Amino acid sequence: MRMWFKIIIFAYGFLVESGYADELDTCSLAAKGSPHFPANFSFGVATAAFQIEGGWNEDGKGPSVWDDFVHDHPQLIDDRTNGDVAVDSYHRFDQDLAALKELKVNFYRFSISWARIFPTGDVSSKNQKGIDYYNEIIDKLIANGIQPMVTMFHYDLPAEVQKNGGFLNSKIINQFASYAKELYKLFGDRVKTWVTLNQPLLYCRSSYGYGFYPPQYLNAGVDDYICMENSLKAHAVAYHTYRTQFYKKQRGKIGMAILSKFFYSKTNEQDAIELGLQFALGFQAHPLFAKSGGYPEVVASNIAKNSLKEGFNKTRLPMFDEKWRKLIKGSADFLGLNYYTSAFITRAKDKSKVLKPSWENDRDCDESVDPNWKIAKSPWLLCVPQGLEGLLKYIRDEYNNVEVIILENGWSDEENVEDNGRISFIKSHLQAILNAINDGCNVTGYTYWSLIDAFEWVRGFTTRFGLFSVDLSSENKKRSPRKSAGFYRNVIETKMIPDKI
Ligand SMILES: *[C@@H]1O[C@H](CO)[C@@H](O)[C@H](O)[C@H]1NC(C)=O
Ligand SMILES: *[C@@H]1O[C@H](CO)[C@@H](O)[C@H](O)[C@H]1NC(C)=O
Ligand SMILES: *[C@@H]1O[C@H](CO)[C@@H](O)[C@H](O)[C@H]1NC(C)=O
Numbered sequence: 253m254r255m256w257f258k259i260i261i262f263a264y265g266f267l268v269e270s271g272y273a274d275e276l277d278t279c280s281l282a283a284k285g286s287p288h289f290p291a292n293f294s295f296g297v298a299t300a301a302f303q304i305e306g307g308w309n310e311d312g313k314g315p316s317v318w319d320d321f322v323h324d325h326p327q328l329i330d331d332r333t334n335g336d337v338a339v340d341s342y343h344r345f346d347q348d349l350a351a352l353k354e355l356k357v358n359f360y361r362f363s364i365s366w367a368r369i370f371p372t373g374d375v376s377s378k379n380q381k382g383i384d385y386y387n388e389i390i391d392k393l394i395a396n397g398i399q400p401m402v403t404m405f406h407y408d409l410p411a412e413v414q415k416n417g418g419f420l421n422s423k424i425i426n427q428f429a430s431y432a433k434e435l436y437k438l439f440g441d442r443v444k445t446w447v448t449l450n451q452p453l454l455y456c457r458s459s460y461g462y463g464f465y466p467p468q469y470l471n472a473g474v475d476d477y478i479c480m481e482n483s484l485k486a487h488a489v490a491y492h493t494y495r496t497q498f499y500k501k502q503r504g505k506i507g508m509a510i511l512s513k514f515f516y517s518k519t520n521e522q523d524a525i526e527l528g529l530q531f532a533l534g535f536q537a538h539p540l541f542a543k544s545g546g547y548p549e550v551v552a553s554n555i556a557k558n559s560l561k562e563g564f565n566k567t568r569l570p571m572f573d574e575k576w577r578k579l580i581k582g583s584a585d586f587l588g589l590n591y592y593t594s595a596f597i598t599r600a601k602d603k604s605k606v607l608k609p610s611w612e613n614d615r616d617c618d619e620s621v622d623p624n625w626k627i628a629k630s631p632w633l634l635c636v637p638q639g640l641e642g643l644l645k646y647i648r649d650e651y652n653n654v655e656v657i658i659l660e661n662g663w664s665d666e667e668n669v670e671d672n673g674r675i676s677f678i679k680s681h682l683q684a685i686l687n688a689i690n691d692g693c694n695v696t697g698y699t700y701w702s703l704i705d706a707f708e709w710v711r712g713f714t715t716r717f718g719l720f721s722v723d724l725s726s727e728n729k730k731r732s733p734r735k736s737a738g739f740y741r742n743v744i745e746t747k748m749i750p751d752k753i
Pocket of ligand 1: 291292293
């Protein structure tokens with residue numbers, strides 16, 4: 253008896269200390285204020301072209317860097333799957349549409365494969381069949397009361413564009429803007445929400461700094477920063493092209509998708525929290541939304557300081573001149589936020605193991621996680637809903653309460669249909685958004701990643717994020733609703749979070 257008593261006291265103390273005394277499920281969040289989403293709040297789901305379409309070389313489509321990568325390096329994909337067929341959405345959009353209708357979503361975020369409509373990347377190489385495919389998607393969505401939200405670039409750069417250096421060549425700026433301009437011409441009469449680039453810091457670091465993604469360059473702390481410079485410039489030119497040439501008639505809005513965690517400190521190191529936020533959110537959002545524009549001061553100064561220490565004769569971070577700083581500043585109508593997880597952060601202790609130069613070394617911090625946080629199938633994905641609330645409040649205070657649309661948020665598991673873990677994740681993150689809205693944050697939409705199971709890049713199909721599972725072995729790649737699909741539909745119908753699931 254005594255022993256049990258001690259264990260209970262110990263466990264209770266532990267829970268109190270970690271802040272979860274009355275909340276045994278760490279993937280949950282208490283409500284603050286009204287349980288209702290504003291009437292104009294919209295709900296959607298997302299996918300991306302390479303991850304679902306397949307039809308990789310059909311009807312005149314050109315190859316993308318990801319087609320080449322999965323063909324040249326099948327061993328780098330966990331289950332050796334690829335995007336050749338993926339879940340065959342190129343032939344099965346009607347099945348996706350049925351799933352969207354079942355969810356009753358307000359909008360569908362999907363991406364356009366640049367090389368499907370411009371096989372070489374150049375707008376002179378028009379492929380009508382690719383254009384027809386996206387026209388059909390857009391028209392069918394609208395006919396069913398679902399707003400199309402289009403991502404212009406979600407990693408699948410045309411292989412021909414990569415041959416010229418991709419995002420390392422400043423030619424990408426006008427190439428991307430010309431592509432964007434064609435998209436406005438082709439689809440802008442019906443598409444009213446555009447997302448230029450998906451998570452530039454992630455693809456720049458993965459593609460050019462670490463080689464996890466094509467073109468597998470390994471020049472951390474240098475080429476990833478050049479990629480960021482060209483990405484932000486390309487975004488800004490695409491934005492201004494719309495505002496000056498199309499906005500008057502088309503009246504849409506344009507943003508960029510920014511991935512960030514929120515950060516906590518066990519030892520109250522405010523400087524570490526600030527470094528964490530500025531090297532993630534700030535690296536991408538500060539140039540667009542901060543009053544001063546340009547990169548955050550701590551990002552610029554840390555990189556400059558390290559560069560000189562490492563023997564470079566100037567900073568490795570390409571700094572925007574006055575013209576570009578002004579052009580990029582304000583070049584977005586909303587902040588697109590991709591939020592998955594958060595971390596604890598401290599100033600770096602042992603710097604000997606960190607690659608130099610690199611973004612990690614420039615940030616000069618170490619991350620860790622709370623062992624109580626619930627973990628998804630993806631080892632990097634821990635359920636930290638309070639982090640989303642924290643990040644939204646930080647954005648409110650830092651960027652003048654700019655409109656925020658959550659463009660991605662999702663949970664991975666196995667092929668199971670009884671996905672209670674996903675329901676807890678969605679429920680707690682919607683609660684975080686509602687709490688933030690009740691505290692004055694300007695959040696207008698939520699997008700769950702993903703509608704259906706998708707090819708998750710180098711993880712292949714080993715991690716599943718879909719509200720609908722896809723039976724890859726079935727001939728028609730059958731989509732079946734998981735339990736979470738019913739939960740999400742209920743939220744969308746009632747515009748509130750149900751007590752019980
Ligand atoms: C949405 O509704 C809220 C009130 O519920 C209002 O404050 C806000 O301005 C509206 N936003 C838009 C984009 O209409
Ligand atoms: C700085 O270094 C680069 C190459 O690293 C070189 O091309 C350039 O001439 C150098 N500039 C100065 C002022 O030394
Ligand atoms: C929310 O964002 C929109 C668009 O940027 C802006 O017009 C509106 O004033 C913002 N609302 C608040 C409460 O700041």
